[in-house]
Amino acid sequence: MDENISPDEKKIEDRKAAKQWAVAWTIIYIILLPFFFYVALLSAMVFDNDRMPTWLGLWFMFMVSWLPLSMAASIYLMWSNYSRTRYRKTLFYGLLPFFIFAIIFILQTGLEKIFL
Numbered sequence: 001m002d003e004n005i006s007p008d009e010k011k012i013e014d015r016k017a018a019k020q021w022a023v024a025w026t027i028i029y030i031i032l033l034p035f036f037f038y039v040a041l042l043s044a045m046v047f048d049n050d051r052m053p054t055w056l057g058l059w060f061m062f063m064v065s066w067l068p069l070s071m072a073a074s075i076y077l078m079w080s081n082y083s084r085t086r087y088r089k090t091l092f093y094g095l096l097p098f099f100i101f102a103i104i105f106i107l108q109t110g111l112e113k114i115f116l
Helices: 008-050 052-063 066-083 087-094 098-116
Strands: none
Touching: 008 052, 008 066, 008 087, 052 066, 052 098, 066 087, 066 098, 087 098
């Protein structure tokens, strides 16, 4: 079935898919950005735990601030790559905040188990 599709038709399909995903992720990230921004601001509450070392608490605060920054960066990178007709990179950068969330989750869980 894909053998009968010309390269021009494939490029048009890739462009449409990339635009649909970029629009969807942009809307989702714009809606979620204020929530995750406030989560990053409230991350100082990590020091409510008396056993929390200062360096580890600051590291947790730094890691939590990655998520809203990755959302803003993702929106920019998606649309800049879309305008340059790099449709596969557009799709990759749309998922960037999910990768960052996974990294944050793994690092925080591991550090909590080791040090707390």
